[in-house]
Amino acid sequence: MIKCATCAVKNKCLKDMKCDLIKPKYGKIKHVVGVISGKGGVGKSTVTGVLAVQLRKLGYKVGVLDGDITGPSMPRFFGLEKERTGYAPTDVENVFKFVPVETGLGIKTISMNFMIEEEEPLLWKGPVLGNVLMQLFTDTDWGELDYLLIDMPPGTGDVAMTIMEQFPVDYLVMVSTPQNMVSMIVQKVVNMAEKLEIPVKGVIQNLSYIKCNHCGEKMNVFTRNTAESQAEKMGLPLLAELPINPDFSEHLEAGQAERFAATNPEYDVIMEAFRNDEQEIYARNKAVKKKTIPFL
Numbered sequence: 001m002i003k004c005a006t007c008a009v010k011n012k013c014l015k016d017m018k019c020d021l022i023k024p025k026y027g028k029i030k031h032v033v034g035v036i037s038g039k040g041g042v043g044k045s046t047v048t049g050v051l052a053v054q055l056r057k058l059g060y061k062v063g064v065l066d067g068d069i070t071g072p073s074m075p076r077f078f079g080l081e082k083e084r085t086g087y088a089p090t091d092v093e094n095v096f097k098f099v100p101v102e103t104g105l106g107i108k109t110i111s112m113n114f115m116i117e118e119e120e121p122l123l124w125k126g127p128v129l130g131n132v133l134m135q136l137f138t139d140t141d142w143g144e145l146d147y148l149l150i151d152m153p154p155g156t157g158d159v160a161m162t163i164m165e166q167f168p169v170d171y172l173v174m175v176s177t178p179q180n181m182v183s184m185i186v187q188k189v190v191n192m193a194e195k196l197e198i199p200v201k202g203v204i205q206n207l208s209y210i211k212c213n214h215c216g217e218k219m220n221v222f223t224r225n226t227a228e229s230q231a232e233k234m235g236l237p238l239l240a241e242l243p244i245n246p247d248f249s250e251h252l253e254a255g256q257a258e259r260f261a262a263t264n265p266e267y268d269v270i271m272e273a274f275r276n277d278e279q280e281i282y283a284r285n286k287a288v289k290k291k292t293i294p295f296l
Ligand SMILES: Nc1ncnc2c1ncn2[C@@H]1O[C@H](COP(=O)(O)OP(=O)(O)OP(=O)(O)O)[C@@H](O)[C@H]1O
Pocket: 037, 039, 040, 041, 042, 043, 044, 045, 046, 047, 068, 071, 073, 154, 206, 207, 242, 243, 244, 245, 246, 248, 249, 252
């Protein structure tokens, strides 16, 4: 990593050079996308998994970095909790790279839980966690990827900041639920992203409704407000709404979420948001950034 203080150009360079951002040593990644929610347990890892599956279904080469180092859940989503990361030699003697675990659909996945026993806690503090995560990003043999999705840790703490400041994140996808308490905290992350100049593509409203088994009617569980109006309050485009689906939970518990998300048309809706080209995404975020929408 080039440090500005020791760089010949110093601070006179264009900010867009992004030379202070880390890069993968063993691969090429076109788009790095952070999936984030200020609040824990709203379905961020589930949404990361669904997005990865849907992108893969469209034919993209996809990777997932489980950035929730102390509470990793991506191995469970993909039913890979018994798998272990491999290590491969590099051109440098005694230096090894991580070999990601591939899911059934060929999504390259890296998680701390591929390296330790599932129930083993990591008693590490902020800077160590950030450094380990950077190493997982830089030292993994990703090969060529169209998308790397990072399942970000909950909150606006050390690790989330490390990712936003030092990873080459193209944009963030916010995950929220239709509860004012949650959207208030998600708003903090939106504001954090704005301060750190990371575009936010929009919000995916998880647990948005439940569908009646008999008549198919959509019923709101947490609020009478629409997902659109909640997204508007956050000043973000609504990318998709996902229902509470007990079948999905059961497949998740059984390690079959990947197959469920790939074969259930209910989840195709999430991809509509990704059909826009990058230009459109950036133009939209610039416009969104200009509006300051106070939390109500
Ligand atoms: N749309 C959904 N339908 C049914 N169950 C869901 C849905 N979304 C999430 N869940 C369930 O809710 C629980 C929490 O989801 P998940 O682990 O994705 O949340 P998270 O925000 O990543 O949590 P953490 O803050 O711990 O990282 C999981 O057991 C998951 O199976």
